Amino acid sequence: MTEPKTLYEKIWDAHVVDQRDDGTALIYIDRHLVHEVTSPQAFEGLRKAGRTVRRPDLTLAVPDHNLPTTARLDANGNKIPIADPQSAAQLEALEANAPAFGIEYIGASDIKQGIVHVIGPEQGFTLPGTTLVCGDSHTAAHGALGALAFGIGTSEVEHVLATQTLQLTRSKSMEIRVEGDLGPGISPKDLILHIIGVIGTAGGTGFVIEYRGKVFEEMSIEGRLTVSNMSIEAGARAGLIAPDQKTFDYLKGRPMAPKGADWDAAVTYWKTLPSDDGAKFDKSVTIDAADVAPTVTWGTSPEDVVPVSGHVPEPESFTDASKQDAARKSLDYMGLEPGQAMGDVAVENIFIGSCTNSRIEDMRAAAAVLEGRKKADNVKWAIVVPGSGLVKVQAEKEGLDRIFVEAGFEWREPGCSACLGMNPDKVPAGERCASTSNRNFVGRQGPGARTHLMSPAMAAAAAVTGKLTDVRELVK
Amino acid sequence: MKPVKQVEGRAYPFGQKNVDTDVIIPAKWLKTISRDGLGEGAFETVRAQDGNVFDDPEYSGANILIAGDNFGCGSSREHAAWAMDDMGIKAVIAPSFSDIFSGNAFKNGLLAIALPQEAIDRLMEVAKTDPITVDMESMSVTTPFQDRFTFEMDPFRHQCLSEGTDEIDLTLAKSDAIETYEKRIDSAQPWNNPQAA
Numbered sequence: 001m002t003e004p005k006t007l008y009e010k011i012w013d014a015h016v017v018d019q020r021d022d023g024t025a026l027i028y029i030d031r032h033l034v035h036e037v038t039s040p041q042a043f044e045g046l047r048k049a050g051r052t053v054r055r056p057d058l059t060l061a062v063p064d065h066n067l068p069t070t071a072r073l074d075a076n077g078n079k080i081p082i083a084d085p086q087s088a089a090q091l092e093a094l095e096a097n098a099p100a101f102g103i104e105y106i107g108a109s110d111i112k113q114g115i116v117h118v119i120g121p122e123q124g125f126t127l128p129g130t131t132l133v134c135g136d137s138h139t140a141a142h143g144a145l146g147a148l149a150f151g152i153g154t155s156e157v158e159h160v161l162a163t164q165t166l167q168l169t170r171s172k173s174m175e176i177r178v179e180g181d182l183g184p185g186i187s188p189k190d191l192i193l194h195i196i197g198v199i200g201t202a203g204g205t206g207f208v209i210e211y212r213g214k215v216f217e218e219m220s221i222e223g224r225l226t227v228s229n230m231s232i233e234a235g236a237r238a239g240l241i242a243p244d245q246k247t248f249d250y251l252k253g254r255p256m257a258p259k260g261a262d263w264d265a266a267v268t269y270w271k272t273l274p275s276d277d278g279a280k281f282d283k284s285v286t287i288d289a290a291d292v293a294p295t296v297t298w299g300t301s302p303e304d305v306v307p308v309s310g311h312v313p314e315p316e317s318f319t320d321a322s323k324q325d326a327a328r329k330s331l332d333y334m335g336l337e338p339g340q341a342m343g344d345v346a347v348e349n350i351f352i353g354s355c356t357n358s359r360i361e362d363m364r365a366a367a368a369v370l371e372g373r374k375k376a377d378n379v380k381w382a383i384v385v386p387g388s389g390l391v392k393v394q395a396e397k398e399g400l401d402r403i404f405v406e407a408g409f410e411w412r413e414p415g416c417s418a419c420l421g422m423n424p425d426k427v428p429a430g431e432r433c434a435s436t437s438n439r440n441f442v443g444r445q446g447p448g449a450r451t452h453l454m455s456p457a458m459a460a461a462a463a464v465t466g467k468l469t470d471v472r473e474l475v476k
Numbered sequence: 477m478k479p480v481k482q483v484e485g486r487a488y489p490f491g492q493k494n495v496d497t498d499v500i501i502p503a504k505w506l507k508t509i510s511r512d513g514l515g516e517g518a519f520e521t522v523r524a525q526d527g528n529v530f531d532d533p534e535y536s537g538a539n540i541l542i543a544g545d546n547f548g549c550g551s552s553r554e555h556a557a558w559a560m561d562d563m564g565i566k567a568v569i570a571p572s573f574s575d576i577f578s579g580n581a582f583k584n585g586l587l588a589i590a591l592p593q594e595a596i597d598r599l600m601e602v603a604k605t606d607p608i609t610v611d612m613e614s615m616s617v618t619t620p621f622q623d624r625f626t627f628e629m630d631p632f633r634h635q636c637l638s639e640g641t642d643e644i645d646l647t648l649a650k651s652d653a654i655e656t657y658e659k660r661i662d663s664a665q666p667w668n669n670p671q672a673a
């Protein structure tokens with residue numbers, strides 16, 4: 001009998017090309033996603049060194065970070081030029097680099113275009129048991145399908161392009177076991193925000209987290225993607241959820257997924273991947289699902305979470321002096337008073353989108369709250385940015401776009417948008433945003449922008465009332 | 477990559493915890509298609525504040541940064557390492573680093589040295605008046621006051637940094653092993669390659 005192994009160990013062991021004595025290994029990379037922001041210097045590096053791409057068929061390129069989310073084609077179907085010359089140059093660089101190195105490229109006006117982490121699963125490019133990398137930290141999302149997926153820097157992008165491998169050190173493994181059931185109206189986003197609040201933004205440093213328990217088994221693939229996506233916010237290298245029948249049903253028939261007899265062989269293999277009984281994790285954390293409330297952030301770190309029914313914490317309530325100091329700075333930046341009720345915090349901006357929450361289920365959850373309602377007068381700017389062209393088309397088929405527009409939202413083209421404030425979609429300085437994205441860092445959504453992270457339903461509820469709101473009050 | 481044997485000089489006593497990559501280099505600087513010139517945007521939001529260490533003439537020309545726990549958390553942007561390099565920083569000393577940042581730093585010859593909080597506290601004091609030395613051969617950080625803190629480093633990284641080895645060349649030297657791996661997977665799991673979309 002062989003030693004019981006975790007899902008992580010199984011994927012790792014299956015990808016070792018060369019093992020070094022010091023514990024590092026050369027790991028084969030099955031899938032590589034490339035976008036416009038972290039790739040130009042990698043392609044430039046290849047060119048300078050006269051190197052080629054080893055396996056162009058394993059890389060997929062798509063623009064998302066910088067691309068404006070306003071209309072891309074005019075009435076005659078001609079490309080609308082991008083106003084910002086630097087953004088335009090990055091897009092042109094990717095558009096030229098991909099074909100020059102033989103890489104498949106999904107262009108800005110292709111219906112398949114979208115955020116890297118939305119289109120990977122959607123196209124069936126992401127598969128269980130594969131290693132997948134991308135020059136973006138939220139690559140952790142793909143772990144929802146049982147792929148070992150993590151963000152890499154540009155030098156590593158270059159390394160993968162040239163060699164299809166990475167030199168890696170094995171991470172430790174952590175299991176986060178969620179016991180019990182989530183209450184009604186509690187979303188995967190509430191759960192992951194709660195988890196990050198419990199373990200902290202450095203809690204997962206050095207670990208790959210596997211999310212385990214009935215809650216995840218019952219969770220949709222979309223929800224699993226939301227959870228795994230934010231593993232990086234807990235400091236972890238990657239997140240993983242064991243592939244199961246839901247995963248297979250989700251992937252079957254996707255364009256880049258295996259077909260016919262190949263499909264059956266793949267499923268047979270994927271079924272061997274879940275962690276064995278008795279497999280050992282270096283660390284285990286147990287979370288009681290009943291503790292998870294509709295959650296929002298109050299500060300400038302994703303660990304600064306509180307139930308929406310709660311209050312802004314007193315900096316003195318933190319034991320560690322540097323945390324107290326950080327809390328004071330956060331509150332100052334956020335313009336909040338200790339003890340203030342979260343439910344009294346008014347918001348002027350709403351952003352529904354990002355690779356954390358821009359899939360069809362997220363659109364549906366937000367639209368369900370907004371149906372027949374309008375945004376409050378104090379909400380100046382409310383946008384919905386679908387994660388991909390395919391999500392957008394599906395939502396339009398279901399009439400969700402009309403619900404958003406009638407509620408006073410702008411219905412945009414796919415991309416990262418106000419998640420990182422790189423394209424023109426930014427939150428004005430000093431203003432607040434109820435955001436479904438993943439980071440509330442200082443200046444993340446634009447210089448001086450004040451971000452409150454939450455689920456799509458909660459962001460929709462905030463739009464309706466003009467302040468942070470427990471969505472359960474609106475959908476009783 | 478140039479070999480790094482030693483970094484000696486004044487250090488910015490920055491000390492902050494959880495310094496994220498948006499603080500090191502805000503997103504608006506990420507629109508470049510080159511690795512150079514990012515120093516101008518480094519720590520932009522910190523520098524906007526009066527009395528910040530980066531603009532304090534006392535530390536002008538400093539080439540070491542001392543920071544708190546979890547340095548470089550947040551995004552995978554390598555621009556963070558390029559920006560620090562461009563502003564002249566050759567070593568960062570902190571109690572811990574985000575995994576991605578330390579990888580990026582290493583690949584750009586920027587030393588990311590982890591030392592316990594007590595050592596950091598002491599170095600923060602020394603940095604206010606005197607230079608600090610990071611030595612790769614003895615794997616130690618020293619001060620003019622006989623302080624000596626030894627650090628650990630992954631042996632592979634240590635060798636690459638000390639010798640200035642290009643990691644891609646090292647891996648390309650293993651092309652045979654990569655090919656063998658590919659052949660094995662192609663026959664055992666032919667479905668593993670993406671179908672044409």
Ligand code: SF4
Pocket residue numbers: 064065115116117136138354355356415416417419420437438
């Ligand atoms: S949506 Fe935000 S987090 Fe996701 S890939 Fe884009 S910038 Fe990164």
